[in-house]
Amino acid sequence: MRWHLALYALAAATAVASTASCGDNGLGDGPPIMAAHDVAIVAHQDDDLLFMQPDQLDAVTSGVGVTTIYVTAGNGEHGADYAEDRYRGLRAAYSAATGFDDWHCGWIYIAQLPVQHCRLDAAQLSLIFIGYPDGGHDEPTPNALLHLWQGDITGADTVADRVAHYDRGTLIGVLASIIQATQPSTIRTLEVSATHGRDHEDHMIVGAIGVLAAAQSDSRAEIISYRGYNTESEPVNTLEAVYAPLEAVVAHYDACASGCAACGEACSSISDEHVTWLHRRYGVAMRRSAAGQLRLGDQCMKADTSGSLVMGDCADAPIWTFTPDHVLHVDTRCLSILPTGELTAGECGSGTVRSFFLDDEGHIYSGVAPLAAENMELAHLDCLVVGGGGRPHGALCGDQHATPARWQIGFPIVSSTRASLGVTGVGRAVRLGDVTDDGKADLCEVRGAAGLFCGTGSGDGHFAAMAHVGGAFDVEPESLAFGDVDGDGRPDACGNGSSGVVCLSAASHFLAPLQVAQGIVSTETASSLAVIDQRVCGFGSTGVTCALYTSQSEVLSTWPPASSVVAIGDLDGDGSPDWCAGTDAGPACALTAEQAITRDGSPAAFAQAGVIDAPASLDLATSGLADVDGDGRADLCYLTNASPTELRCLFGQPNKFGPSAAVATVDGATSLWLGDLDGDGLADLCTSDATSVSCVLAPARQSDP
Numbered sequence: 001m002r003w004h005l006a007l008y009a010l011a012a013a014t015a016v017a018s019t020a021s022c023g024d025n026g027l028g029d030g031p032p033i034m035a036a037h038d039v040a041i042v043a044h045q046d047d048d049l050l051f052m053q054p055d056q057l058d059a060v061t062s063g064v065g066v067t068t069i070y071v072t073a074g075n076g077e078h079g080a081d082y083a084e085d086r087y088r089g090l091r092a093a094y095s096a097a098t099g100f101d102d103w104h105c106g107w108i109y110i111a112q113l114p115v116q117h118c119r120l121d122a123a124q125l126s127l128i129f130i131g132y133p134d135g136g137h138d139e140p141t142p143n144a145l146l147h148l149w150q151g152d153i154t155g156a157d158t159v160a161d162r163v164a165h166y167d168r169g170t171l172i173g174v175l176a177s178i179i180q181a182t183q184p185s186t187i188r189t190l191e192v193s194a195t196h197g198r199d200h201e202d203h204m205i206v207g208a209i210g211v212l213a214a215a216q217s218d219s220r221a222e223i224i225s226y227r228g229y230n231t232e233s234e235p236v237n238t239l240e241a242v243y244a245p246l247e248a249v250v251a252h253y254d255a256c257a258s259g260c261a262a263c264g265e266a267c268s269s270i271s272d273e274h275v276t277w278l279h280r281r282y283g284v285a286m287r288r289s290a291a292g293q294l295r296l297g298d299q300c301m302k303a304d305t306s307g308s309l310v311m312g313d314c315a316d317a318p319i320w321t322f323t324p325d326h327v328l329h330v331d332t333r334c335l336s337i338l339p340t341g342e343l344t345a346g347e348c349g350s351g352t353v354r355s356f357f358l359d360d361e362g363h364i365y366s367g368v369a370p371l372a373a374e375n376m377e378l379a380h381l382d383c384l385v386v387g388g389g390g391r392p393h394g395a396l397c398g399d400q401h402a403t404p405a406r407w408q409i410g411f412p413i414v415s416s417t418r419a420s421l422g423v424t425g426v427g428r429a430v431r432l433g434d435v436t437d438d439g440k441a442d443l444c445e446v447r448g449a450a451g452l453f454c455g456t457g458s459g460d461g462h463f464a465a466m467a468h469v470g471g472a473f474d475v476e477p478e479s480l481a482f483g484d485v486d487g488d489g490r491p492d493a494c495g496n497g498s499s500g501v502v503c504l505s506a507a508s509h510f511l512a513p514l515q516v517a518q519g520i521v522s523t524e525t526a527s528s529l530a531v532i533d534q535r536v537c538g539f540g541s542t543g544v545t546c547a548l549y550t551s552q553s554e555v556l557s558t559w560p561p562a563s564s565v566v567a568i569g570d571l572d573g574d575g576s577p578d579w580c581a582g583t584d585a586g587p588a589c590a591l592t593a594e595q596a597i598t599r600d601g602s603p604a605a606f607a608q609a610g611v612i613d614a615p616a617s618l619d620l621a622t623s624g625l626a627d628v629d630g631d632g633r634a635d636l637c638y639l640t641n642a643s644p645t646e647l648r649c650l651f652g653q654p655n656k657f658g659p660s661a662a663v664a665t666v667d668g669a670t671s672l673w674l675g676d677l678d679g680d681g682l683a684d685l686c687t688s689d690a691t692s693v694s695c696v697l698a699p700a701r702q703s704d705p
Helices: 002-012 047-051 055-062 080-098 145-150 168-182 201-216 229-233 240-258 272-278
Strands: 038-042 066-072 104-110 113-120 125-132 186-190 222-226 283-286 290-296 299-303 309-313 320-322 328-330 333-337 343-346 356-358 364-366 382-386 392-396 408-410 413-417 430-433 442-446 452-455 467-469 481-483 492-497 500-504 513-517 530-532 535-540 543-547 554-557 566-569 578-583 586-590 606-608 611-613 623-626 635-639 646-652 657-665 671-675 684-688 692-696
Touching (some): 038 047, 038 168, 047 272, 055 066, 055 186, 066 168, 066 201, 080 113, 080 125, 113 168, 145 168, 145 201, 168 201, 201 356, 240 272, 283 657, 309 392, 430 481, 430 671, 500 535, 535 566, 566 623, 623 671, 635 657
Parallel strands (some): 038 186, 481 530
Antiparallel strands (some): 113 125, 222 283, 290 320, 290 408, 320 328, 328 333, 333 343, 356 364, 413 692, 442 452, 481 492, 492 500, 535 543, 566 578, 578 586, 606 611, 623 635, 635 646, 671 684
């Protein structure tokens, strides 16, 4: 997490003199590839330092194990010596970040091809240099990746002391072999297509290669692609307290790569371009699992009995399921794709080309390398589109080719009438929580002095009629929150009463009260109350405050301002409370884990062409934080103000949210509630309008490899 950045400033002040000896001519055998929690796949020797921060250095300094693959030599139009300067710059940068400098470098062979491997064992860090020729900046160089991708050339020799020859298939295969050897949980790469504007062709082709290599290796890792040059037009979303140590690390790289200072020391400043990119972090993730109808406009994708795909009425459209192994299922069949783009639904099993990647924006990319074509500067992967005949197929998508389709993945919707349930509350006054101890959330509300009323959940989005639960519970209705307060593993019911926060213990069948603390929330901020890691947390006059029921309250931060609307949840999966506040620039969020760096919230929303992709304001009646996709990080889901009303989610990534994704159309809904309805560990979503309650189930959690 970001608190590791506190180490950078100290380490960056230390000159790293030993890096010059590693990577010079005459290298011997290198260390073997080791397992790594994170793999980064980039084009050039500073892409990871500039476009993936603070995520990359968080991972490096945490010691979980990181392997970064540099596909090109980054040599511009120069030779291997120029590339070696950049390699030394990376070692200097990462030594400054970690405080370790005992690098072991040499040649290893992958698929019988030589690559350079530098290993910093103390930091569990590997740098792998493929050495494919740099594509250049203005006009592509003769052996650029773009020419390889378009079929202008069949292959090229590496820029290295031990030369290897790569064609498209070999390049993808070598990266796939590294992924298989490292078995990462997370893969970071660059922009996979020009859906956000122009970027360096090397960046986008390497991003595409990263996706294809993940498919070939059968990796189930989380994949995040990071935007590059085009972020310069987006809002700044990295706080100065986080930026400063990042700048110090890049200054060590620049010293070796540009000669602005002795290699191993730090430049006095970095370029304006580097300053711009380091202040911006924009990533798009591939969803590891999802389920629902595949909708474009008012039509949905179907597979007939012969396996052919058609678009038709959504009323009887099937549910499609994406699984972590990148297979797209419909009924008992799986979707496969040919290099020509033809799609068929048929028998699932080995031997079929069936890899598909759904990103947060609704693009569905193929895991099959596209056929070579002209004008591939801004198009590098096939994606699912609908052609002139109304049939879905795979096509090269991007500028001068097919327009990438943004599919809506609609979950199944189950509805009940409010009258049949007897629910009287709206907005934040209604919560989902398990009061029957069966692992399935029930629909609950507080009716003043009358106490807690709940409708038992059936697990599929239906509920029984509301009935009184437990003893006296005179708390503000909008403060109702569920969570394990006393550590017995069962969710208790909490709320803000006249004497402070009080909870009803699940162990006592909600009869015995547990007095927690005063001052956590006020009447005006009661809706912020949440239970995280046995702590009752809220936003009140003293700021964001948490308390165990057996101890005094603790103020985590005085940010945000007193007039803010605050939602509390676990944004980074570490079990600690984090919080978001609505701002004019979308949600800004703060992490407990980064308090050594800053206690202020950082802008957390994605943006495209300067437009923030997030709700205009944070309204806890129509939005909430919970883990919908099963990655351990809370997602921000909300109802739109547009007509028809949509239910959308911002899926959580390390440090930020990704772009919004449509979950369902729920026209007229005015309330949103999140909870685990079916006991699979994922938050499901219920909405309500004046007459009905409608719920959508998140896809069941898939087992990891």
